[in-house]
Amino acid sequence: MSKKPKTKNTSLTYSLALLIGMSANTAVAGSNGLEPIERLGKKIFFDEKLSINRNQSCATCHVPGVGWVGDDPEINEHGAVYEGSIKGAFGDRKPPSSAYATLAPIFYADFGNRLVNDPEADLSIDPLFVGGNFWDGRATGWELGNPAADQAQGPFLNPVEQALPDTACVVYRVCNGKYGDLFDKVWSPNACMITWPNDIQGQCSKTDGVVDLSTEDRNKVERAYDRIALSIAAFEASSDSNAFTSKIDAHRAGFYDFNEQEELGRQIFRGKGMCSACHVGTPGPGAAPPLFTDFTYDNLGVPRNPENPFSIANPEWADPGLAGFIENVAGYEEYAHANLGKQKVPTLRNVGLGSCEAQEYSDDGDHGHQKGRGEGNKCITKAYMHNGFFKSLKSVVNFYNTRDTKTRCENLGIYDATEKVALANNCWPAPEVAANVNSDELGDLKLTEAEEEALVAFMMAMSDGYMEASHDDDGDDNGKRKGKDD
Ligand code: HEC
Numbered sequence: 001m002s003k004k005p006k007t008k009n010t011s012l013t014y015s016l017a018l019l020i021g022m023s024a025n026t027a028v029a030g031s032n033g034l035e036p037i038e039r040l041g042k043k044i045f046f047d048e049k050l051s052i053n054r055n056q057s058c059a060t061c062h063v064p065g066v067g068w069v070g071d072d073p074e075i076n077e078h079g080a081v082y083e084g085s086i087k088g089a090f091g092d093r094k095p096p097s098s099a100y101a102t103l104a105p106i107f108y109a110d111f112g113n114r115l116v117n118d119p120e121a122d123l124s125i126d127p128l129f130v131g132g133n134f135w136d137g138r139a140t141g142w143e144l145g146n147p148a149a150d151q152a153q154g155p156f157l158n159p160v161e162q163a164l165p166d167t168a169c170v171v172y173r174v175c176n177g178k179y180g181d182l183f184d185k186v187w188s189p190n191a192c193m194i195t196w197p198n199d200i201q202g203q204c205s206k207t208d209g210v211v212d213l214s215t216e217d218r219n220k221v222e223r224a225y226d227r228i229a230l231s232i233a234a235f236e237a238s239s240d241s242n243a244f245t246s247k248i249d250a251h252r253a254g255f256y257d258f259n260e261q262e263e264l265g266r267q268i269f270r271g272k273g274m275c276s277a278c279h280v281g282t283p284g285p286g287a288a289p290p291l292f293t294d295f296t297y298d299n300l301g302v303p304r305n306p307e308n309p310f311s312i313a314n315p316e317w318a319d320p321g322l323a324g325f326i327e328n329v330a331g332y333e334e335y336a337h338a339n340l341g342k343q344k345v346p347t348l349r350n351v352g353l354g355s356c357e358a359q360e361y362s363d364d365g366d367h368g369h370q371k372g373r374g375e376g377n378k379c380i381t382k383a384y385m386h387n388g389f390f391k392s393l394k395s396v397v398n399f400y401n402t403r404d405t406k407t408r409c410e411n412l413g414i415y416d417a418t419e420k421v422a423l424a425n426n427c428w429p430a431p432e433v434a435a436n437v438n439s440d441e442l443g444d445l446k447l448t449e450a451e452e453e454a455l456v457a458f459m460m461a462m463s464d465g466y467m468e469a470s471h472d473d474d475g476d477d478n479g480k481r482k483g484k485d486d
């Protein structure tokens with residue numbers, strides 16, 4: 001990794017690194033409740049008041065029971081992008097899992113042998129971009145030392161998300177909320193000692209609200225806003241979020257044996273299916289449990305989602321992915337074209353969690369599967385890929401298997417080529433972005449029906465909640481984790 005991007009090496013950075021490190025360890029060891037900063041982050045994550053209309057929190061789009069993504073089956077079945085706090089305001093992508101995002105490396109470009117001062121080095125090699133949060137990596141971690149902390153500063157002010165007009169509004173509502181004391185305690189001394197203007201409530205309920213503050217108070221607000229993000233990231237790094245309690249984890253700990261179908265799936269995942277070329281299943285540094293992503297970027301040739309409201313409003317638009325971000329970064333612009341249409345390899349942890357499809361893959365007497373459904377043990381349709389085109393893991397796998405062997409869906413209007421129509425016609429629509437489509441590792445895998453299903457079964461084994469953690473009333477993990485010995 002050359003070209004190390006500038007990092008603000010604040011003490012905050014260090015404290016976050018420390019916290020995240022600690023949480024990762026306790027998660028593996030079996031945690032005994034959340035640390036104060038993690039509890040604070042959790043309160044903020046679930047607080048709907050932190051949006052312009054007091055109706056949307058992070059958890060609106062990142063619901064734990066369905067794997068920290070959106071849980072509205074109607075939305076998932078169609079456009080797959082979620083409405084913001086303001087009615088009619090939509091983003092352009094499907095929410096990815098917020099869990100496991102803290103473990104992404106800080107965004108960087110890997111120039112391979114261009115690093116080495118070698119006259120023989122192949123200077124034509126384009127760098128491989130790695131890390132960051134978001135489908136396009138733009139939450140780099142360059143500001144606060146962790147991509148998830150940089151990410152957490154976005155939604156509150158994003159007009160198509162929580163839509164508050166000023167960082168001061170977020171800080172005001174946190175400091176004056178029910179858990180204001182906890183914020184002060186965690187970030188003392190006097191983290192909330194800010195003189196607020198009289199009209200702050202009014203300003204914060206307008207999209208163009210302006211909060212007038214002295215320079216000194218403005219600085220305090222900015223510091224508090226960083227601390228809010230770091231608290232959220234600490235929660236996201238906690239054992240509540242990065243739980244590592246799936247069958248895979250139980251298997252690694254030596255007390256779960258994969259059933260025959262899962263075992264077959266595991267072999268195909270690593271072998272014939274080539275999934276682990278990108279969704280790496282081997283332990284990370286320090287024997288960290290596998291995350292099933294290498295944090296790189298690829299264009300799989302996923303078709304556009306014709307029901308995405310943003311696409312409907314902008315018919316010419318195709319999601320540029322990584323290129324849309326790096327074209328604005330000094331030193332990286334020249335690589336934008338080679339990265340057009342590439343999206344981040346997502347973690348596969350919890351992909352099946354809470355989906356109705358999961359039920360088809362649960363064995364009799366399989367205790368772990370009942371956990372983690374939405375309210376009232378409901379199951380939902382989930383949406384997959386950056387634009388939510390796919391509605392089941394089975395069809396995702398079928399796409400990897402047959403992208404290049406099925407016919408192109410012809411004679412369909414661009415608004416008609418949904419997944420449902422494609423499956424009914426046994427065809428695949430054209431890719432959303434035709435450039436840079438990966439044909440090395442997917443497209444014609446020659447998997448049988450049973451092998452496709454085995455892959456799905458193996459992904460279902462990545463759902464947290466198998467090594468059950470019991471929860472107290474507050475929802476905090478109180479650490480009683482029982483392993484199941486099948
Ligand atoms: C209206 C829905 C919505 C809300 C509210 C929302 N998010 Fe997201 N979140 C998304 C979408 C969509 C993306 C992907 C955006 C992109 O890639 O351009 C995302 C991405 C993320 C990611 C990146 C995951 C990864 O691995 O790249 C994290 C972490 C995250 N959100 C956390 C949060 C937090 C924390 C909040 C509250 C402060 C929040 N989100 C509020 C929809 C939402």
Ligand code: HEC
Pocket residue numbers: 096097269273274275276277278279297298299300302343344345346347348351383384385386387393396397400438441442455
């Ligand atoms: C060349 C790298 C690569 C390979 C090989 C690969 N994937 Fe992926 N995978 C990705 C990328 C990149 C995405 C996101 C693409 C997008 O959104 O456009 C993705 C997305 C997914 C998703 C959707 C996850 C979500 O949260 O929406 C699933 C499920 C998945 N892959 C499973 C598999 C399986 C199973 C295999 C093997 C048959 C496989 N992948 C092989 C790179 C890869």
